[in-house]
Amino acid sequence: MATLCSAPRLPAAEAARIALNPYKADFPLLVGHPELAYLDNAATAQRPACVLEAETRFYETMNANPLRGLYSLSVEATAAMEEARATFARLIGATSPREIVFTRNASESLNLVARTLGEQVLFEGDEVVISILEHHSNLIPWQEVCKRTGATLRWLYPSQEGFFSEEEIKATIGPATKIVSITQLSNVLGMEVPVAAIAKRAREMGAYVVVDGAQSVPHIPVSVAELDCDLLAFSAHKALGPFGVGALWGKLELLEALPPFLTGGEMIDSVTQEGAVWAPVPMKFEAGTQDAAGIYAAGVGLSYLEEVGFEAIHAREVALGRALMEGLAERPFVEVYGPRNPDAHHGVVSFNIEGVHPHDVSSILDGSGVAIRAGHHCAQPLLTWLGTSSTCRASAAFYNDLSDVERFLDAIDTVWSLFHGLA
């Protein structure tokens, strides 16, 4: 049976820091639902008021179709979008805002890469390397492009603890590798992947390096120069921005060399009855009218993250992750997946309760006002490799606090009690 103590053994200073929450007041949904412990941040973030206000401000003060008008309102709408592009670029250390292509989400960004880069460079006998950690978004586009081109998909495997060895990297990435596409931070296990080391090997083999930054960009400082990658995909909704806005960063010369993905309005310079001349990067990849208000608000969300600062974000999320891990460790009926070191989880903890299906756990937690994710987390090959079909996942963000963790742990005890006739 669980210990009654739900206070984790955190260092006092750390516990004191996450007991306070200077951020919660900025998030209207959290303020409006004081009974809610929202621990599904890896699925989507909550949005601060400044993001919601920015979206409204766009429609109230600058709404016009960006790029299509020669009047001042349209110029303003265009400027709002370009301001966001500059923020996106700055956040990941891009050398120019032109290297940011707006998409709908990270999935679309990765599809763009697979359909353009993949179909340009892959031929029969070539290899694409991904890892077993991948979200389906960074798996299925590559499965599909391999089917079309005759290339082979190869998999990098970490140790059970979640670490990739030099030997594994060397054995999997070789002369036949043309593209390595890898997540920077696992959405299931929370640990960071050594992208720079993997990219170094890929470079030696002459392969392109694509990074799925959907989980990393909102939580750790990301520098595309330090990663030495060619392309990086991420989405706004996990980084405090609206749904439906994503980005693809690419090296300018590579983006210029790639063919367009979607075609139509906005992405052309000139059109005749016979063909078209593509617009310059990044417009070449942005067919149709963009969600300008969403993009503008997404930029405001990223600026908010910068203001909080990644050092503070990381410290809080690691402390919250440790509180989650240590609380679960006190409950012998809970199995936690991934690294044993709590600090390696970035606040993301996947677990199972002995004899209870994850969907039952999440339904019971929901009844206690605790929101977590249960299922395969869009990473079915990973879960199969872990030897399970589904897990529960609690994922913290810097605007969570110790009371969220305590409510979560109490609700875990409720699950165990209910299933053992103790409630």
Added chain:
Amino acid sequence: MASPNQLYTPALLEHVQHPDWNFELKDATCSHEGVNPSCGDDLTIHARLANDGTIAEVSWTGEGCAVSKGSADMMADLMVGLTPAEAKELCVTFGELVRGELSAEDAEEELDEAACLASIAHMPARVKCAELAWRTMDEMLSGATEPSSTEDGLVPSAGDLG
């Protein structure tokens, strides 16, 4: 937010922890598998028909969440003595209950304690768990040969977000 105890009632949990009908029926007239691929629920329903054509016994085997297993065990209780046509009707009634088209009060006479699953209507992603055994039974009695699935696009899957 629904209270967990509305769904995870002592009655449901008793059927999960101490099921009456969780075994393979040796002289089954028919057996049929039902799956919810995104949940991992995978149940097989077995039924033995008496000489007069009524259902003599129903059992279930397999793995799934508490809702799918408890619901299967409650269903097995209710099926004994029904004609296949009556059993199919009861499956339809149960479907109406868990989709919120029928109140627990109106269903209680026919569905007995299985009426306690009415509160699942507020959890759309879990409806398919409650329905699995019943859909499988219904399709078995209709002579289906392919495994049944309650993931036919009518309900959102709890496993599909990043």
